Amino acid sequence: MKHLLSTEDLSLGNAIRILDTAEEMAAVGDREVKKLPALRGRTVVNLFFEDSTRTRISFEAAAKRLSADVINFAAKGSSVSKGESLKDTAQTLAAMGADAVVIRHWASGAPHRLAATDWIDAAVINAGDGTHEHPTQALLDAFTMRRHWARLHGTPSAGADLKGMRVAIAGDVLHSRVARSNVWLLRTLGAEVTLVAPPTLLPIGVGQWPCSVSYDMDETLAKGVDAVMMLRVQGERMNASFFPTTREYSRRWGFDDNRLRALDELGLKDTIIMHPGPMNRGLEISSAAADSPRSTVLAQVRNGVSVRMAALYLLLSGDTREPAATPTAANSNAAYSTKESH
Amino acid sequence: MAHEQQDAANTGAYLIRGAAILGGAAEDLLIRDGIIAERGKGLAADGATVIEAAGLVALPGMVDIHTHLREPGREDAETVETGTRAAALGGYTAVHAMANSNPVADTAGVVEQVHTLGRAAGWVDVRPVGAVTVGLAGEQLAELGAMADSRAKVRVFSDDGICVHDPVIMRRALEYVKAFDGVVAQHAQEPRLTAGAQMNEGDVSAVLGLTGWPAVAEESIIARDVLLAQHVGSRLHVCHVSTAGSVEIIRWAKARGINVTAEVTPHHLLLTDELVRSYDPVYKVNPPLRTDSDVQALRAALADGTIDVVGTDHAPHPSEHKECEWAQAAMGMTGLETALSVVQDTMIETGLMGWEDFARVTSTVPAAIGRVADQGRPLEAGEPANVTLVDPAARWTVDPSKMATMGRNSPFAGRELPGKVVATFFKGHPTVLDGHLNTPYRYPADTPAAAPAGGY
Numbered sequence: 001m002k003h004l005l006s007t008e009d010l011s012l013g014n015a016i017r018i019l020d021t022a023e024e025m026a027a028v029g030d031r032e033v034k035k036l037p038a039l040r041g042r043t044v045v046n047l048f049f050e051d052s053t054r055t056r057i058s059f060e061a062a063a064k065r066l067s068a069d070v071i072n073f074a075a076k077g078s079s080v081s082k083g084e085s086l087k088d089t090a091q092t093l094a095a096m097g098a099d100a101v102v103i104r105h106w107a108s109g110a111p112h113r114l115a116a117t118d119w120i121d122a123a124v125i126n127a128g129d130g131t132h133e134h135p136t137q138a139l140l141d142a143f144t145m146r147r148h149w150a151r152l153h154g155t156p157s158a159g160a161d162l163k164g165m166r167v168a169i170a171g172d173v174l175h176s177r178v179a180r181s182n183v184w185l186l187r188t189l190g191a192e193v194t195l196v197a198p199p200t201l202l203p204i205g206v207g208q209w210p211c212s213v214s215y216d217m218d219e220t221l222a223k224g225v226d227a228v229m230m231l232r233v234q235g236e237r238m239n240a241s242f243f244p245t246t247r248e249y250s251r252r253w254g255f256d257d258n259r260l261r262a263l264d265e266l267g268l269k270d271t272i273i274m275h276p277g278p279m280n281r282g283l284e285i286s287s288a289a290a291d292s293p294r295s296t297v298l299a300q301v302r303n304g305v306s307v308r309m310a311a312l313y314l315l316l317s318g319d320t321r322e323p324a325a326t327p328t329a330a331n332s333n334a335a336y337s338t339k340e341s342h
Numbered sequence: 343m344a345h346e347q348q349d350a351a352n353t354g355a356y357l358i359r360g361a362a363i364l365g366g367a368a369e370d371l372l373i374r375d376g377i378i379a380e381r382g383k384g385l386a387a388d389g390a391t392v393i394e395a396a397g398l399v400a401l402p403g404m405v406d407i408h409t410h411l412r413e414p415g416r417e418d419a420e421t422v423e424t425g426t427r428a429a430a431l432g433g434y435t436a437v438h439a440m441a442n443s444n445p446v447a448d449t450a451g452v453v454e455q456v457h458t459l460g461r462a463a464g465w466v467d468v469r470p471v472g473a474v475t476v477g478l479a480g481e482q483l484a485e486l487g488a489m490a491d492s493r494a495k496v497r498v499f500s501d502d503g504i505c506v507h508d509p510v511i512m513r514r515a516l517e518y519v520k521a522f523d524g525v526v527a528q529h530a531q532e533p534r535l536t537a538g539a540q541m542n543e544g545d546v547s548a549v550l551g552l553t554g555w556p557a558v559a560e561e562s563i564i565a566r567d568v569l570l571a572q573h574v575g576s577r578l579h580v581c582h583v584s585t586a587g588s589v590e591i592i593r594w595a596k597a598r599g600i601n602v603t604a605e606v607t608p609h610h611l612l613l614t615d616e617l618v619r620s621y622d623p624v625y626k627v628n629p630p631l632r633t634d635s636d637v638q639a640l641r642a643a644l645a646d647g648t649i650d651v652v653g654t655d656h657a658p659h660p661s662e663h664k665e666c667e668w669a670q671a672a673m674g675m676t677g678l679e680t681a682l683s684v685v686q687d688t689m690i691e692t693g694l695m696g697w698e699d700f701a702r703v704t705s706t707v708p709a710a711i712g713r714v715a716d717q718g719r720p721l722e723a724g725e726p727a728n729v730t731l732v733d734p735a736a737r738w739t740v741d742p743s744k745m746a747t748m749g750r751n752s753p754f755a756g757r758e759l760p761g762k763v764v765a766t767f768f769k770g771h772p773t774v775l776d777g778h779l780n781t782p783y784r785y786p787a788d789t790p791a792a793a794p795a796g797g798y
Binding site: 131203 | 540543544545546547548549550551552553554556620621622662665666667668669670
């Protein structure tokens with residue numbers, strides 16, 4: 001594993017290894033001195049072509065806890081806004097000796113371009129590209145789900161997958177890199193995914209994805225679900241006829257107080273509510289839902305640092321071999337990868 | 343058939359010995375004074391330079407109905423000189439230069455400039471295409487009549503790159519060009535359905551998170567335009583058809599007797615949107631690469647005549663416009679130097695077509711659509727000597743750095759393709775010999791600015 005570009009091509013073995021390593025990293029976060037010397041002398045560049053304070057500071061905290069030197073390169077207000085190309089920016093970073101580039105870009109595929117060209121030789125981590133993928137978000141979500149799932153079953157997280165877990169992902173799937181990365185990773189880990197969205201916010205071609213699709217949130221909840229992940233509705237969608245009004249969206253596809261009560265009435269006492277943040281309270285999620293004991297929103301943020309430490313550590317520590325997958329994990333993967341194509 | 347008088351620069355006579363004429367029986371062609379002087383077996387050289395052509399196929403010089411030469415305005419991408427060198431090497435003797443230059447070819451002055459540059463280059467016949475609307479803006483008709491009456495004698499009008507989407511403007515353009523036997527070549531792309539579009543909308547775009555360019559955006563415009571062409575009794579040409587659905591609509595229109603012709607590019611005959619998974623912008627083109635079922639439908643349509651011609655949509659770009667993020671990259675691919683090979687690969691080696699059909703779709707019909715009277719003619723005695731010699735047994739690996747076009751954006755880079763142009767004769771002069779550029783044709787020095795339209 002030289003780069004972390006997508007979850008679509010992330011093997012089960014590597015996924016489990018990242019999650020297991022993240023468990024070890026999480027233990028560091030619980031110590032008084034939250035720091036390891038693992039990446040001392042290595043340089044990590046956070047190259048952000050799109051504002052995302054949350055993701056940037058999460059990667060920054062992760063790199064610093066591993067003792068790496070961190071350079072934050074925000075495209076706004078830099079030479080990039082004066083017309084410098086991605087190629088020149090990448091070559092500049094290469095000349096400065098960057099060992100890893102964490103790239104957030106508004107254009108789908110930009111991290112793949114960095115990895116595929118000879119512009120820079122560093123490890124590339126995709127921190128969200130356009131409407132394509134956001135693999136570390138999916139990994140931190142999976143990490144959060146795996147801990148929940150393991151606790152319910154009284155088993156350790158380490159080495160486990162998500163076989164049998166029912167996950168609903170609700171909202172603007174069409175424009176969501178979080179949804180895409182989650183669909184592929186959850187498939188690899190053996191979970192059963194249902195996408196819940198208005199038909200206007202599902203991509204043409206979603207029928208080929210390894211998941212179910214529903215237009216009805218209440219029906220999806222009634223069938224039973226172990227985790228509900230609400231996606232953020234972007235402001236610019238609201239005036240482009242993807243849905244009539246925000247109120248109608250909220251009524252049909254939002255996680256509101258009625259649906260929070262419905263979980264209790266349906267006997268789904270262990271179902272968690274997830275959100276990648278930042279939340280639009282009152283639109284896709286009500287405050288009561290966001291602040292309920294079911295909510296894992298803050299755990300997700302906390303776990304994000306551990307998962308990103310694991311990714312940086314594994315990419316930069318030199319051990320890039322493919323791990324041998326455990327037999328059980330390999331089996332569960334096979335069952336869900338029949339229509340994979342690359 | 344008018345052909346221009348030879349001057350001293352265009353030397354000699356050539357005897358092409360034993361070429362399979364349109365892939366048929368081997369015969370000789372004697373080329374002298376700009377025309378095919380004789381065709382037959384065992385012709386005497388009679389002082390002519392002999393070209394041994396056993397195993398080669400003789401074809402009428404190819405005519406591209408859709409070329410971007412970029413000059414004036416983007417001489418960093420291509421010039422008339424470099425683009426027509428590429429055309430000659432690709433087996434072409436005429437190209438239609440699209441209007442989206444800068445300034446736009448929307449006045450008699452600009453089309454005459456391009457025409458003049460083409461004559462000065464001398465590699466092929468450069469036929470300027472006139473813009474339909476001023477500045478390609480889609481709002482006001484350009485002076486179509488002035489361009490038709492100019493020295494460039496424009497007959498093909500297109501806003502290519504941009505769709506004439508306003509139905510009233512399109513109707514008026516179709517009607518107006520009837521006055522001088524023109525044709526409107528439509529770039530069929532409904533703009534609202536393709537805002538920000540990056541690739542074919544389907545299974546691959548769903549995974550890649552790239553904004554989709556749905557097939558319906560092409561098909562709905564073609565459906566509208568064939569009905570408009572029928573209503574006003576005019577001639578419509580559909581550029582770069584890319585979907586199976588478009589083929590069905592054109593087939594239906596032709597069955598109704600509507601005067602529509604259609605074009606397919608070599609790349610849409612071979613490549614699919616699966617290639618976009620690499621995010622390499624060399625595969626970014628408009629209309630986008632579609633699915634394999636579209637590719638198969640396009641091949642079948644070209645074979646059965648539903649699609650009339652192959653047009654390259656040769657679109658060179660400077661490398662910085664492709665060495666970037668997919669969304670930032672320019673759309674377009676080079677095509678002049680690979681068209682013959684790709685068509686041989688996809689249509690002839692698959693058994694869908696023979697060389698006679700090849701001549702029809704790459705020469706005869708495109709010349710007829712563009713009203714280029716001395717191109718696309720039969721290889722018979724007395725006809726203008728626009729001839730391409732092809733070695734169909736050759737195999738070569740595409741290397742964009744070795745091409746004559748300034749564009750390095752070939753999607754076929756690294757592929758092995760069949761068929762190689764051995765020689766190209768333009769007005770009886772070999773622009774290409776032994777697979778290499780020879781010398782350009784030189785028009786008689788006093789061919790005046792007011793060249794007569796007598797040949798047409």
